[in-house]
Each structure stands twice: as structure tokens, then as C-alpha cells.
Amino acid sequence: xxxxxxxxxxxxxxxxxxxxxxxxxxxxxxxxxxxxxxxxxxxxxxxxxxxxxxxxxxxxxxxxxxxxxxxxxxxxxxxxxxxxxxxxxxxxxxxxxxxxxxxxxxxxxxxxxxxxxxxxxxxxxxxxxxxxxxxxxxxxxxxxxxxxxxxxxxxxxxxxxxxxxxxxxxxxxxxxxxxxxxxxxxxxxxxxxxxxxxxxxxxxxxxxxxxxxxxxxxxxxxxxxxxxxxxxxxxxxxxxxxxxxxxxxxxxxxxxxxxxxxxxxxxxxxxxxxxxxxxxxxxxxxxxxxxxxxxxxxxxxxxxxxxxxxxxxxxxxxxxxxxxxxxxxxxxxxxxxxxxxxxxxxxxxxxxxxxxxxxxxxxxxxxxxxxxxxxxxxxxxxxxxxxxxxxxxxxxxxxxxxxxxxxxxxxxxxxxxxxxxxxxxxxxxxxxxxxxxxxxxxxxxxxxxxxxxxxxxxxxxxxxxxxxxxxxxxxxxxxxxxxxxxxxxxxxxxxxxxxxxxxxxxxxxxxxxxxxxxxxxxxxxxxxxxxxxxxxxxxxxxxxxxxxxxxxxxxxxxxxxxxxxxxxxxxxxxxxxxxxxxxxxxxxxxxxxxxxxxxxxxxxxxxxxxxxxxxxxxxxxxxxxxx
Amino acid sequence: xxxxxxxxxxxxxxxxxxxxxxxxxxxxxxxxxxxxxxxxxxxxxxxxxxxxxxxxxxxxxxxxxxxxxxxxxxxxxxxxxxxxxxxxxxxxxxxxxxxxxx
Numbered sequence: 001x002x003x004x005x006x007x008x009x010x011x012x013x014x015x016x017x018x019x020x021x022x023x024x025x026x027x028x029x030x031x032x033x034x035x036x037x038x039x040x041x042x043x044x045x046x047x048x049x050x051x052x053x054x055x056x057x058x059x060x061x062x063x064x065x066x067x068x069x070x071x072x073x074x075x076x077x078x079x080x081x082x083x084x085x086x087x088x089x090x091x092x093x094x095x096x097x098x099x100x101x102x103x104x105x106x107x108x109x110x111x112x113x114x115x116x117x118x119x120x121x122x123x124x125x126x127x128x129x130x131x132x133x134x135x136x137x138x139x140x141x142x143x144x145x146x147x148x149x150x151x152x153x154x155x156x157x158x159x160x161x162x163x164x165x166x167x168x169x170x171x172x173x174x175x176x177x178x179x180x181x182x183x184x185x186x187x188x189x190x191x192x193x194x195x196x197x198x199x200x201x202x203x204x205x206x207x208x209x210x211x212x213x214x215x216x217x218x219x220x221x222x223x224x225x226x227x228x229x230x231x232x233x234x235x236x237x238x239x240x241x242x243x244x245x246x247x248x249x250x251x252x253x254x255x256x257x258x259x260x261x262x263x264x265x266x267x268x269x270x271x272x273x274x275x276x277x278x279x280x281x282x283x284x285x286x287x288x289x290x291x292x293x294x295x296x297x298x299x300x301x302x303x304x305x306x307x308x309x310x311x312x313x314x315x316x317x318x319x320x321x322x323x324x325x326x327x328x329x330x331x332x333x334x335x336x337x338x339x340x341x342x343x344x345x346x347x348x349x350x351x352x353x354x355x356x357x358x359x360x361x362x363x364x365x366x367x368x369x370x371x372x373x374x375x376x377x378x379x380x381x382x383x384x385x386x387x388x389x390x391x392x393x394x395x396x397x398x399x400x401x402x403x404x405x406x407x408x409x410x411x412x413x414x415x416x417x418x419x420x421x422x423x424x425x426x427x428x429x430x431x432x433x434x435x436x437x438x439x440x441x442x443x444x445x446x447x448x449x450x451x452x453x454x455x456x457x458x459x460x461x462x463x464x465x466x467x468x469x470x471x472x473x474x475x476x477x478x479x480x481x482x483x484x485x486x487x488x489x490x491x492x493x494x495x496x497x498x499x500x501x502x503x504x505x506x507x508x509x510x511x512x513x514x515x516x517x518x519x520x521x522x523x524x525x526x527x528x529x530x531x532x533x534x535x536x537x538x539x540x541x542x543x544x545x546x547x548x549x550x551x552x553x554x555x556x557x558x559x560x561x562x563x564x565x566x567x568x569x570x571x572x573x574x575x576x577x578x579x580x581x582x583x584x585x586x587x588x589x590x591x592x593x594x595x596x597x598x599x600x601x602x603x604x605x606x607x608x609x610x611x612x613x614x615x616x617x618x619x620x621x622x623x624x625x626x627x
Numbered sequence: 628x629x630x631x632x633x634x635x636x637x638x639x640x641x642x643x644x645x646x647x648x649x650x651x652x653x654x655x656x657x658x659x660x661x662x663x664x665x666x667x668x669x670x671x672x673x674x675x676x677x678x679x680x681x682x683x684x685x686x687x688x689x690x691x692x693x694x695x696x697x698x699x700x701x702x703x704x705x706x707x708x709x710x711x712x713x714x715x716x717x718x719x720x721x722x723x724x725x726x727x728x729x
Binding site: 593594595596597598599600601604605607 | 646649650651658691721722724725726727728
């Protein structure tokens with residue numbers, strides 16, 4: 001099955017082509033084509049996983065297939081697939097969650113006029129994402145990286161007649177462009193120095209390279225890619241606006257898979273980052289800061305999808321933080337569990353939005369009575385993200401916190417990153433349950449009468465809830481051959497239990513939930529009084545630390561001014577040169593035309609004179625004439 | 628005796644006279660006459676070379692016959708053009724035929 005790995009991305013591509021050109025008019029046929037393609041990709045991925053387990057595939061003993069694409073002297077570019085446990089886990093996660101979300105979308109997008117177009121875009125996205133996952137070299141991964149960005153653009157702006165959606169998809173694409181510029185520079189720098197794009201060959205080169213300065217530069221440049229794609233500070237601004245797209249899209253792309261591509265790149269190219277302590281410090285600090293930063297903004301948001309978006313940013317910060325302190329395993333493990341429970345929570349939010357046509361949690365309430373399945377699965381998701389054992393989020397978050405506790409770089413002598421991560425855990429539990437309590441419990445604040453979603457939408461919720469509960473057992477400390485013995489950097493290891501960290505995180509999680517319950521259910525401390533007590537902090541958080549306004553100001557005053565300068569130079573210097581050449585030619589012509597006297601005999605005289613000159617020149621030995 | 632140099636000198640003189648006439652005459656027919664003179668000077672030159680340098684050969688004479696034929700054809704054509712121009716412009720003074728002037 002492993003030699004058929006190229007089918008995994010190409011079946012969704014075939015579905016995209018089929019839907020766009022053949023079956024566009026039949027809605028159900030489009031949906032079924034897409035679901036069939038992703039289902040087949042999932043089956044192939046499961047087959048590959050089985051072969052991997054049976055054949056003893058490890059991070060060192062990998063399977064690589066490739067064909068030459070461009071072969072010039074000095075430049076060898078291939079198209080290939082690399083299969084190792086990291087690939088296998090990503091393939092399973094992406095195909096499985098995509099399949100569930102495709103099925104869910106049949107119910108969610110039922111009345112939308114762009115139904116077929118939606119499924120064609122989703123198929124294109126899965127093609128790009130799966131191609132990214134199996135890539136064996138940086139250049140091919142970059143191509144798919146951009147394609148994923150394009151799919152995101154198309155899907156965020158799915159309802160393109162809405163101005164907010166059109167603005168949001170432009171913002172996403174441009175922000176990612178800035179990041180990808182750095183990423184491309186990093187790839188080219190690596191190619192220029194080592195002469196290859198291939199991950200395996202680069203790993204061998206980097207291991208033998210002693211120039212830490214160069215490796216730091218390359219590492220930081222390549223890290224800029226994940227900064228944009230995975231929404232790290234300061235390029236996080238596009239993700240909350242990306243919620244303009246349909247909710248299943250937000251679940252698939254901006255929670256489970258595409259934004260995880262940045263983390264996946266960090267894992268794939270881990271040896272580059274691990275080779276320099278500076279790069280690791282930059283990565284860890286960026287991740288830790290993003291986690292706390294995003295969690296703080298989520299505290300005061302009112303839109304359900306925005307809260308989930310900031311939550312995604314925060315959890316991505318956790319994953320990047322884990323990568324930065326040396327535990328690639330913890331980062332990938334959290335990626336897996338987060339994919340399940342975040343997709344679950346987004347789909348539950350979609351269920352609510354589908355029922356109420358409302359996204360403001362202040363206008364919801366008391367949904368638990370009518371929407372039992374949605375409430376139950378949303379609560380399971382919330383418990384998972386808060387890190388309550390034995391749900392999945394506990395195991396993965398705990399592994400990250402242990403890694404930060406033990407390997408966290410000391411800044412001013414204190415493990416600042418651990419404190420930030422722990423505080424984020426508390427805030428996560430709090431804001432998530434604030435959302436759940438306000439939306440699902442308490443008294444009804446909306447006029448709409450909610451109804452439970454149809455089974456085509458609730459079935460994926462139940463399946464994802466199951467995995468949100470159980471997927472943690474993949475990497476739990478008491479499992480013999482768990483996650484950390486398959487996906488690792490360096491050598492396979494067994495996670496140890498750090499009881500201090502574990503008890504702290506559980507207590508923080510429970511504490512957050514209890515505080516949310518006190519404020520929003522028991523109303524022991526009214527939320528408004530807290531807001532009134534700290535008005536300035538509240539305003540800063542509500543305006544997302546004014547980062548968007550800063551960027552807009554920078555754009556107006558810096559970027560547009562630079563553009564005006566270039567415009568001036570284009571009009572006056574470049575066009576001026578062209579005009580000067582034309583005017584010069586015309587002027588020369590005006591002078592030379594007097595040669596045309598019209599008198600035949602003058603022309604004949606000129607010919608005669610020329611013949612004489614030629615004869616003289618030919619006869620002069622000095623110029624090489626006849627002797 | 629009379630050797631090749633005399634003939635070559637004669638030919639050169641005739642050619643120069645013809646060239647001077649072609650470049651300075653006003654009348655178009657006179658220019659054509661001078662061109663004929665130049666061509667005949669060439670003929671003398673060719674025959675002289677064959678007669679003195681390769682006595683058995685008749686290459687030069689054959690070439691001269693070619694030149695005569697070509698000259699005849701060309702003069703016929705040139706006179707036709709001159710007549711056509713005269714019909715349009717009522718003049719064949721070269722200095723008045725200057726429409727290609729700037």
C-alpha cells in the first residue's frame with residue numbers, strides 16, 4: 001500500500017476536477033464524489049499505517065519514493081513522498097477529520113447556492129494538505145504550502161459578496177505571503193549552502209555542519225513560515241478574521257489541519273531548528289507568548305467562533321512552545337489531540353449557528369434543553385481542552401507542560417515560560433467554560449427556537465467526541481509503545497510522569513472551570529463588575545491589543561508611502577528612459593535627413609568616393625590590405 | 628612597342644572621362660551616353676588583358692560581348708524610363724528630378 005501513497009492526495013484532486021467540470025450541477029453527486037475521494041484516501045492511509053506498524057517503520061528507517069522533476073547540472077529537483085511515523089499520523093488525522101467534516105458539511109451547507117463549489121474547494125484543499133504532508137523536500141512542500149494558502153483564501157471568501165469575507169480572505173493571504181517570503185528565503189539559503197532540498201539529505205548535511213551562525217539564520221527564516229501559517233504573534237491577525245468562512249471550513253482548515261501545517265513543518269525540519277540554541281529560544285518564546293496573548297484576548301470575546309479562533313491560536317502557541325523546548329513528540333501529540341477536540345468544538349458551534357443563525361454568546365442561553373447531543377459533545381470538548389483527565393487534552397497538555405518545566409530556558413533565572421504556560425492553562429479552562437455556560441446553560445436570551453441538528457451533523461460530533469476522549473491514550477505514560485516511541489527526535493523515549501506538573505495543571509483546569517461556574521452560573525461575582533473594575537484592561541483586550549489598528553497605520557504610512565516612491569520612480573525614471581531613447585532617435589533623424597538631397601548625381605559621387613576609399617584601405621598594408 | 632600599359636591607360640582615361648560626365652551632366656540622356664562610354668572603356672580593358680596575358684584564350688572577348696549585350700538592354704530600359712519621366716514632368720534635367728529629397 002505504501003507505493004500507492006501518491007494516490008492519497010491525487011484522489012481528492014481528481015474529485016476537484018470532476019466536481020468543477022462535470023458534476024457541478026448535481027449537488028448530491030458533488031458531495032458524494034468528494035466524500036468518496038476522501039474516504040478512499042482514508043482507507044489508503046489506514047493501509048499505510050498498518051503496513052508501517054507491521055514493517056517496523058521508524059523515524060530512522062523510512063520509506064521514500066521520488067521521481068525527478070527538473071535535472072540540471074547543479075540543480076536536482078524531485079517530486080517525492082517520504083513515509084515515516086510522523087507522516088502516517090498526519091495522514092490519519094487529516095483524512096479522518098476531513099472525512100467527518102465532509103459528511104457534516106452535507107447537512108450544514110444544505111441550503112447554500114454554492115454547494116458544489118464548496119465541495120470542489122474542499123477537495124482541492126485536501127489535495128493540497130495531503131500533498132504537503134507526504135512531501136519529501138522543502139521545495140515541493142513550499143508549493144503545497146502555497147496551495148493550502150490559496151484554498152484557505154477561496155474558502156474564507158466563500159461568501160464573496162460579503163465585504164467582510166472578501167477583506168478577511170485578502171488579509172489571510174497577504175499575511176501568509178509575508179511569512180512565506182521569509183520561508184522561501186530560508187529554503188533558498190539552505191539550498192545555496194548545502195545544494196539540496198531533500199529533508200533526508202539536508203539532515204545529514206546539517207548534522208555535519210558546524211556553522212551555528214548560518215544554521216541559526218536559516219532556522220529563523222524557515223520558522224517564519226510557521227509563524228504565518230500557524231498564527232504565531234505577530235502574524236496571528238488573519239486567523240480570527242478567517243472565521244468569516246463557513247463553520248466546517250473553520251473546523252477543518254483553521255483548527256485541525258492547515259494551521260497545524262506550520263507545526264508539522266517544525267517537526268519535519270526539526271534537525272535544522274534543534275541545531276541552534278538561539279533558534280530554539282526564539283521558537284519557544286514566540287510559542288509561549290502567543291499562547292498567553294491569545295488566551296487573554298479570548299477572555300472578553302462575544303462571538304463563539306472568535307473565542308474558538310483565539311483558542312486555536314493559543315493551543316498552536318502551546319505546540320510551538322513544545323517544539324521550542326526540545327520536545328517534538330509533545331508538540332505533535334498535542335497537534336493530534338487538538339485536531340480532534342477543536343474540530344469537535346467548531347462543529348458544535350456550527351450546529352448552534354445552524355439552529356439559531358446567531359454567533360453572539362450573549363444572545364444565546366439554555367440550549368442544553370433542546371440540543372442535547374451538541375451540548376454533551378461540546379462539554380466533552382471543553383473538558384478535553386481544559387486538560388481534565390482522562391480526556392485527551394490532559395495527556396498531551398501535560399506532556400508539553402512537563403517538557404517546559406524541565407527544559408524551559410531560564411530567563412532572568414526563572415522558568416518564565418512554564419509560568420506563562422500554566423497561566424494559559426488556567427485561562428483556557430476559564431474562557432472555554434465561560435463560553436459553554438453562557439451559550440448552553442442558564443436562561444434563554446434568544447428569540448429563536450433551537451432544534452437539534454440532523455443526524456448527518458450530529459454523527460460526526462459523536463465520533464469526534466469519542467476520539468477527544470480516547471486519543472490521549474496513544475501517548476499516555478502507562479502505554480508501552482505509545483506515541484513517543486514512534487514519533488520522536490533523537491531517540492524513542494518513554495514519557496515520565498512529573499507529579500508536580502500534573503497536579504498543578506489539573507488543579508488549574510478545575511480552578512478555571514469552577515471560577516467560570518461561579519461567575520456565569522451562580523453569578524456570585526457579576527461579570528460586569530469585573531469589567532467595570534478594570535476598564536482600561538478590558539478595552540485593550542476587547543480591541544485585541546490594538547494590533548490590527550497598528551498594522552493598518554503601518555500599512556497607510558509606511559507601505560503606501562514606499563509604494564508611492566516606487567510609482568514615482570517608475571513613471572519618471574523608467575518611463576523617462578524609454579521616452580529619452582525615442583526622443584533621441586527622432587532628433588537624430590531630424591538632423592540626418594538632410595543627407596537625402598534627392599540629386600541623383602550627388603548619390604553617384606558618394607558611391608564613387610566610397611569605392612576610392614575602399615581601394616585605398618585594401619591597398620594599405622598597415623590595415624591588413626594587399627601588399 | 629605597344630604593350631598592355633598603353634591599353635590600360637587608354638581604358639582608364641576613357642573611364643574617368645565617362646565618370647566625370649556621369650557625375651556632372653545635367654541632361655539625363657547625356658548621363659546615359661557617359662555610362663556607355665564607361666562600359667566601352669571596360670571592354671577595352673578586358674580585351675587588352677586577354678590579348679597580352681593569355682594570348683590563346685578568348686575569355687576576355689567573350690566577357691566583352693556579354694558587357695555589350697547587357698549595356699544594350701540596360702540602355703533600352705533607361706531610355707524608356709527617361710521618356711516616361713519626360714511625359715510626366717516635361718523635363719529631363721537631373722537637378723529637377725529630386726522627389727526623394729527630404
